[in-house]
Amino acid sequence: MTETWLLRNLRAVRGRAYPRIVGANRELSWVFFDVTLPLLTVAAYAYIYKFMNAPSELIGFVILGGAMTAFWLNILWSMASQLYWEKETGNLSLFMIAPISRMSILAGMAVGGLFFTTLRAASTMIIGVVVFGIALDMSQPLMLISVFVVTMIALYGMGMMFASLYLMFGREAYHVSNLMTEPIYLASGFYFPVKLLGFWAAAGASIIPITLGLDALRQLFYPVTGTQYQFLSADIELAILAVLCLVFILLSKLSLDYMEKLGKQTGRLTLRWQ
């Protein structure tokens, strides 16, 4: 790996991330669609907890879950389907003839998507915390950052893998996205502690990195209630997430290579109607 090769690929990551970092924030409609609307769902759950006189930490759980839905939606509807759209618009063939690793394109999409979504998720989180007057424990900042970063790498690694798979399956993949929206909200415990589903259901849902990431973040933001409802300890969840990072990034590379090979053999990479 030469310095030139590395630099070229780093520039490619920056180039592909740019439209999401800059372009996607040019239209302020995102404030309504990506922040206000999710807050309404969060508010509904929060009022249910309030009505039941549940501990305020549980409202914090919901706000955190509501903020994390932005990442899951970004994975399903943007990251996973992006290569398919790039094919439809003709960008994909231009990416493919560029002298760079295809992983740089996916990494650029992931970095851009992560930035773009973090902005939305943070807005939801801050407004939710302020509106409902919820306190957050910030006594373990390093662990918090580690869990968040590792969760995001694993999650976007999964998104990179989905991107190749969606491209291979074409329009059919949209049904998968539909099937993976609300069911994953439930299975991953976006609005309640995943432990309540029982060990095996929670263990199965842990293949989605956000399940363990959310559980670990709840333990860190709410050491008492979070630990009381924890699925696994935050340390173990962090370790599993680190393994998931490697697994998903490896799988995304393999699926991308397979997709490219298949595309070159069948023409499906470049022929829009196939």
Place this chain on the structure above:
Amino acid sequence: MQPAVETKSLTRVFHPKKKKEGKSVTALDSVDLTVERGELFGLLGPNGAGKTTMLKILSTLLLPTKGTAHVAGYDVAKDFYEVRRRINMISGGEISGYGLLTVRENLWMFSQFYGIRNEIAFRRIDEMLELFGMTDKKNEKVRTLSTGQRQKMNVIRGFVTDPEIIFLDEPTLGLDVNASRVIRSYIVDWVRKKDANRTVLLTTHYMAEADELCDRIAIIDGGKILACDTPKNLKKLVRMNRTFKLDVTLMQDKSSLGSIKGVENFTFIDDSEKELTSLKFVLTDESAVSDIVSLVLGRGAKILSLQKTEPTLEDVFIKMVGRGFE
């Protein structure tokens, strides 16, 4: 130095996903082709002739089914990374890029996939925007551009990476005269730049474009190269024959015009608005003209004009393929 492009027995067959979806299609059939460095080479053929498939293989997007293809001396199937470092591609009607980005941002983004440093990328982008008369559009969002402006941006995208070899797939498709002229002029200037050793492989189905731009042309149809030479030499292939253009009042029955003795090829265009039929004949024997005239008059049409024309690439194409593009 290795040729810019060299193919040997290049074959590409597309198989349907499922057998019941139809037959396999042979898009390229044992194509042998050499394009030398510094050439502006044209692939001329109708839709479905195999031009785009050829470019997709040369640009590493498709694998050959059989045979080999080398670009700048590198095998497109094995050394695709080396090939990609040396090429770029532009397609007509392309809608690449992101509508929310400005023209300058879009061009910069694509330059990043070739690892071009910012200062070099922006300098080239600004120079090319100036050349294409697009400076005033550089900060406009791409989605606000007209078709012509968008295609000019696409052309800049392809050339801004300063490739050794560029593949142009119908680059002026659907553009107005002015936009086409600007693009053609740039292509010629780019490839002729002294000591640059640049090569263009252009596909088009515009005969005049191929005639105007190309050093050599290969006529392709049904996946086979039917002829390959300079436009001048290709026209010599039909020089022995005579081409006559006959404008007559709208003529419904044109049967048997093509079967008159001495007529090698016959095409026509009806213009019902002008109530005019343009007949075009390639003759092996000029005496056939009197038989044609008699037949036309016998069908009740009036002759408006009769012209003997120099052979064009279209005539060459008709001779080679046995039919026109339409």
